């Protein structure tokens with residue numbers, strides 16, 4: 646599928662065409678991203694609605710739950726429509742306190758890839774991100790052993806494409822020396838713009854940048870300037886934040902998370918909001 650009515654159009658990840666408007670499944674697990682959702686039928690409905698709206702990019706991880714969101718995705722959508730591409734990530738696990746300890750030893754990564762294949766009901770994973778750093782953000786250090794393991798799994802035919810997440814710019818370059826990198830998934834939004842230079846560099850290379858927490862994650866984006874623009878446009882701050890990301894750079898793909906069908910629909914409409922140059926100039930000041 647190369648066309649879509651979703652805002653932003655499509656992007657190509659390696660040989661996979663995806664809608665720039667995607668869906669992030671993390672919010673479907675229980676509180677603290679642990680355990681099952683309070684409303685499992687509601688979670689399945691969100692996933693089915695995403696696909697019904699034309700979304701062809703779903704972001705997930707077996708760390709969500711753990712193993713909860715992948716099970717929901719399989720229950721809601723398997724056998725998957727041909728156009729749908731599920732992007733997962735490996736490199737972190739969960740502890741009983743809900744923490745996200747790293748799991749980047751070669752044996753841990755191999756096990757995680759096989760678990761994702763089983764839990765999603767797939768023979769090949771379309772795209773696997775290596776999650777680096779920790780809950781506080783990216784951390785410097787070589788990814789060679791871990792990314793090399795994923796590159797081997799790709800050579801073995803279990804993964805089509807690779808990406809990195811929670812990565813420094815140096816780690817992106819190191820990964821690219823090991824195997825092709827089709828996307829970088831880092832924390833970025835209207836108010837948190839640490840990766841501005843990285844986004845521009847990736848855009849020049851045709852590599853996708855997928856901001857996580859596009860709406861602020863667990864603490865919604867709040868800013869007087871954002872509220873002012875939203876009020877002027879008779880829109881919500883969420884809509885403005887998503888529309889701004891699509892305008893920020895053509896290589897940005899959206900994976901806003903929600904556990905609500907109504908919010909999902911709102912976000913699709915909101916991301917299509919037209920922003921004037923004046924709006925953009927005002928919004929641009931927020932994160933700088």
Ligand SMILES: NC(=O)c1ccc[n+]([C@@H]2O[C@H](COP(=O)([O-])OP(=O)(O)OC[C@H]3O[C@@H](n4cnc5c(N)ncnc54)[C@H](OP(=O)(O)O)[C@@H]3O)[C@@H](O)[C@H]2O)c1
Pocket residue numbers: 668669670671672704705734776810811830831856857858859860861862863883900901902903904905907908909911912
């Ligand atoms: N690579 C990584 O390390 C990493 C880390 C975090 C997340 N991620 C990925 O990034 C995706 C997006 O991040 P996220 O889901 O944590 O944060 P987010 O998309 O920034 O925000 C999600 C929050 O916004 C709320 N929300 C969404 N749409 C709304 C609307 N229209 N009106 C009001 N509230 C709305 C959701 O609540 P409701 O459920 O009530 O709508 C939820 O609390 C995740 O799903 C996950 O796939 C990756």
